[in-house]
Amino acid sequence: MLGSTRRSATASVPILPTTPASDTDIGTVGTRAGRVAVNGHATGGAIVLAEPVAPSRLPALLPTAADPSTTLPARSGRPRSALGRVTGTAWTAGLLLMLIVGCAILAPLLAAHSPYAQELGARLSPPAWMPGGTWERPLGADDLGRDVLSRLLYGSRVSLMVGLTAAIIGSLIGTFLGLLAGYAGGLVGDIIMLLADAQLALPFLVLAIGMIAVVGPSLGVLIVLAGVSGWTAYARVTRGLVLGLLEQEFVVAARALGASTPRLLLRHIFPNLLSTVAVLATLQLASVILLESTLSFLGLGVQPPEPSWGSMLGAGREYLNTAWWISVFPGVALMTTILAVSLGGDWLRDVLDPNLRHERT
């Protein structure tokens, strides 16, 4: 998954982007500075300052009142060029994503049938355009006479929910451990990085299967496993960024002013990690959705009768010869979702954090 893991034997500081504070990062700080400055104006400014001063310079005059990080030159009104770089692919990805999310949210309104309702009369009935199909079930019905389209619509909820929750879990664990590893360093950092390397050096699906064998398959297990699968990426990147940020003037200044460790981490370092973590989370979303669907396909993830694209595909395989639509449509949905998410992630990375280019193959 990660391009540079293999080199970890040579370089124990593996994928540290050499310019830790990218344009975006400084921009973020700048924006924060601008905001704090305005606050300063509102509270203390009215008394001390008779003549108008550019808001961005206020903190320098009021060092005690303002956040030390604001001594960075504020780049107020940084042009957000993000939208200017929207390409054709990005549009496609965005439209597809909107479609999929829309389906997930509006599933109860869009689905003509309950995803669980069985109707033996409609058993294995083909899609509407095939002989014997009706528009009542546009994509046909499965072996229990359940409407494939309705199950697809509800299945998008499972995929997205598992994906999002797992991506959030992974990013929380990973970012926290990465922060810890970068900030504390020493033995703690080494242990965390060793764990990350060890996990990366294993085929995760096989481990996941081992885990499920022990604790049994369920939605909760699935989410936790999918979440844990991705923490290493966040940890490695976060650690690299933190190591770089700790050298930055604004952090050194904050430290010199006696900022406590939690304050330093939360107010000064964490905000600078956000865009990177967001990009990583999007990129991870695709692989998490893939992991969920693979496990569900194997019967080890989402359990029937709950509709999930992976399990629908798996269950439909028995009827492949007579009713291909049960398997094929969930697969198409899955493929489209993964395509949209990874294209979106690639685009977001290019816009927000080009440094991450090497983080993914």
Place this chain on the structure above:
Amino acid sequence: MFTLWLVVTIVFVALRLSGDPATLLLSDSATAEDVARLRETLGLNQPLPVQYTTFFTRMIFEGDFGQSILRRQPAALVVSERIGATLTLALAAFAISLLVGLPAGIISAVRRNTLLDRVAMLGALLGQVTPGFFLGTVLVLVVGLWLRWLPTSGSATPWHLILPAITLSAYGAASMARLSRSALLEVTRKEYMRTAYAKGLHERTAILRHALRNAAIPIVTVMGIQLGHLLSGAVATEVVFAWPGVGRLAVTSIFQRDYPVVQAVVLMVAGLYVVLNLMVDVLYAWIDPKIRYR
């Protein structure tokens, strides 16, 4: 080595956390005496550290992963009978992804922005986002059931290998093509390439002799990463094509509650993976003299 130790430990902890293996192994009708006797034979009545040490030494030094419950054979034996099939499949898939992905990437890079490049890269993108089990299912449907060209289930003849190998290789071939293309494009901008052209080298010679060599490191990296995908992806592929490998063994064993076999698969595949990784690292040092391991 640390990785292996970690896996063994995780498996041990997970097994103990999941409750009493003795009750898990026995049927519901087992009496308390039965449970006690099984606990005795499994060594579960000993203190945890002792259990851990025996668990560990047995596994590493004696290759003893316990008995398969269903087959009444050592789990290690059951798994090693199947691991050959998985390796054959993985190796075939690896060869395909190399033979398809690398040329596709090189041609795309050399003929960049032509129709050929566009088509190849679109194909690579699709290959990367298609889940293996879906591709496999579609191949079974189209090639196996509709066209009836190739067998889709089992491993009786070499023909049986084709579809599973293609399925498993798709992701690898796709990422290989994309990566070798971008690695080559990166290299072509370098000064030594200009020198190579300037001294009148033919394009083919320049690319094969100078560019590819220098693009090799990222490509080998991806090859190494693919090993993981191959072993992970093999699970679903084996299930789709009823290929008698360890992945399918693990999945069926879960449903048959044959835990020692699952455990043996996990540990042996992890071990295999670590060894393969080591080989990739050695390959690195061989390709790029600048890399030296401490």
